[in-house]
Amino acid sequence: MSSGEAAFIAALRGLVSHPAARGLADDCAVLEFGGETLIVTHDMMVEGVHWLPEQDPADVAWKLLATNLSDLAAKGAEPIGVLLGYTLTEDNARFAAGLGEALAHFAVPLLGGDTVRSPGAQTVGLTALGRATCKPVPSRSSARAGDSVWITGPVGAAMLGFEALSSGNPSADTSVYRRPVPRLAEGRALAPLVTAMMDVSDGLLLDASRLAEASGVTLALDPRAIPLPADLPNERARDALSWGDDYELLFTLPSGAVPPCRAHRIGTVLPRGDAPLLLGEAPPAGPLGFEHC
Ligand SMILES: Nc1ncnc2c1ncn2[C@@H]1O[C@H](COP(=O)(O)OP(=O)(O)O)[C@@H](O)[C@H]1O
Ligand SMILES: Cc1ncc(C[n+]2csc(CCOP(=O)(O)OP(=O)(O)O)c2C)c(N)n1
Numbered sequence: 001m002s003s004g005e006a007a008f009i010a011a012l013r014g015l016v017s018h019p020a021a022r023g024l025a026d027d028c029a030v031l032e033f034g035g036e037t038l039i040v041t042h043d044m045m046v047e048g049v050h051w052l053p054e055q056d057p058a059d060v061a062w063k064l065l066a067t068n069l070s071d072l073a074a075k076g077a078e079p080i081g082v083l084l085g086y087t088l089t090e091d092n093a094r095f096a097a098g099l100g101e102a103l104a105h106f107a108v109p110l111l112g113g114d115t116v117r118s119p120g121a122q123t124v125g126l127t128a129l130g131r132a133t134c135k136p137v138p139s140r141s142s143a144r145a146g147d148s149v150w151i152t153g154p155v156g157a158a159m160l161g162f163e164a165l166s167s168g169n170p171s172a173d174t175s176v177y178r179r180p181v182p183r184l185a186e187g188r189a190l191a192p193l194v195t196a197m198m199d200v201s202d203g204l205l206l207d208a209s210r211l212a213e214a215s216g217v218t219l220a221l222d223p224r225a226i227p228l229p230a231d232l233p234n235e236r237a238r239d240a241l242s243w244g245d246d247y248e249l250l251f252t253l254p255s256g257a258v259p260p261c262r263a264h265r266i267g268t269v270l271p272r273g274d275a276p277l278l279l280g281e282a283p284p285a286g287p288l289g290f291e292h293c
């Protein structure tokens with residue numbers, strides 16, 4: 001098997017037959033169970049890969065919970081509870097304090113987990129359980145030609161926050177990078193209306209091309225319509241589309257439908273052409289987003 005995230009997940013797809021797995025091509029598993037529809041997701045974070053070693057562990061805990069809740073938001077789900085996988089360090093108290101703050105903020109109960117010691121970089125993981133609030137549960141695979149493409153907010157603020165933290169700029173607002181806010185209310189409001197929905201974690205261009213591939217369509221994005229942070233330098237506009245860590249919701253609506261929450265129309269769904277994604281007139285050049293390789 002070739003190395004890298006995409007190749008490994010492709011190999012895992014050969015092991016998957018349960019419909020709840022959605023072919024490992026969605027943000028969450030969608031499990032019919034006891035008359036309910038459970039929404040289940042698990043995301044991990046690693047020191048040096050997902051956060052800087054000098055960051056406050058309280059912010060790491062917040063981000064771990066928020067990024068998992070963002071996957072629930074993309075399915076319009078209401079959180080039920082979470083399980084934590086934790087590697088011990090020198091400062092476990094700050095992590096616990098930050099987790100407590102985030103659990104209270106999002107009103108989500110901690111249900112259990114596991115704790116280990118490890119000789120390597122700290123790794124943390126979280127499983128989030130949710131309940132579907134509408135059926136069908138939105139997927140990445142139901143966008144149709146003629147739909148409009150929308151996003152709930154700007155991309156690129158986390159990149160600026162990361163760069164400010166890395167360069168030790170004390171006056172910059174780094175909160176979007178350190179403490180993202182999952183779009184739970186927006187996801188619930190949008191779920192009955194969207195034709196497809198996902199959250200944007202790996203970069204708008206990569207995640208939009210994944211939605212296009214899952215739906216068998218081409219997404220044509222208008223670069224001038226994509227919302228960017230007010231303080232983004234012009235020359236960083238292309239980087240903002242592919243850096244990632246944005247945690248906004250990307251969704252498609254039938255032509256003419258209006259979203260019930262703040263959102264920006266950024267493009268149109270076309271019948272599938274040669275490429276899954278157009279940025280302006282052509283497929284985007286350069287990196288589309290973040291991948292573990
Ligand atoms: N180690 C793994 N085992 C099983 N499924 C996995 C694994 N890694 C990723 N997946 C699945 O592959 C799909 C894509 O994963 P990913 O890109 O991480 O999604 P997301 O950005 O929503 O977290 C998801 O359905 C996820 O559940
Ligand atoms: C220290 C540090 N370096 C680089 C990044 C950039 N980065 C790392 S992972 C990632 C994307 C999200 O991570 P992933 O594990 O792919 O989450 P998933 O898509 O599975 O939710 C980004 C933008 C970062 N967040 N922190």
Ligand SMILES: [Mg+2]
Pocket residue numbers: 042043044
């Ligand atoms: Mg993931």
